[in-house]
Amino acid sequence: MSAPIHSGSNEARTGEKRCPLQRQLRHETAGLHHRLEERLALLDPELSLDGYRQVLRAFFGFYAPVEAGLSRLASALSAPLGFPLRARAGLLERDLRALGASPRQLADLPSCANLPRLFCLEDLAGCLYVFEGACLGGQVIAPVLQQRLGLARESGASFFIGDAEATSARWKCVLGWLESLPSEGARSADIVASACATFSSLIEWLARQGASQEGRRGPDRL
Secondary structure, eight states, X not given: OOOOOSGGGGHHHHTOOOOHHHHHHHHHHHHHHHHHHHHHOTTOTTOOHHHHHHHHHHHHHHHHHHHHHHHHHHHHSSSOOSSOOOOHHXXXXXXXXXXXXXXXXXXXXXXXXXXXXXXXXXXXXXXXXXXXXXXXXXXXXXXXXHHHHOOOGGGTTHHHHTTGGGHHHHHHHHHHHHHHTGGGTOOHHHHHHHHHHHHHHHHHHHHHHTOSTTGGGSOOOO
16 A cells, blocks of 8 residues: 555545646646655555665655755745745654664765756745645654554654644645746746656655665665
């Protein structure tokens, strides 16, 4: 069973109605979204604690540099987003520490170099669609981590718990911002291209780091 790491699996629960740009984003990224779910398989009954650590390590190597780029780009834009950016790499670091990683081990973790482009508003919007949508899937994954691995916010699951019950409200705020962009001159096709590039970059990085169903059966390195 694959992990619903993005927003599509949660529309009925959140009561959201898809708008034109969101429909386009969902349609154009569907194949990549499926590939990511299949690679992670975070709801797989055979997921081990070592396998979960491996996913967290790979996510940290991707989220940390991408979030740094998002922060720089958001600060350079003339118009505010209307919502604060979240530093979720900090949650990944917190979870890895809770699961036994030392400061030295965290410092030695590899960092993704083949990042999605973050040069303009459309790049920011497409990347945020992927990152923010993933938080809805986290609300499905977190209870499974608690049930199968005994993980809670303080013991290694803070990244997937995220904003918890406030996740839906934040997602609707992000969607409202996204849907306002085309009317302000942003190019929808470029936003979609950025979302696809973010998915592709993350999938490639996970494959290189062995954070997959196949990779979980190898020895733990942390």
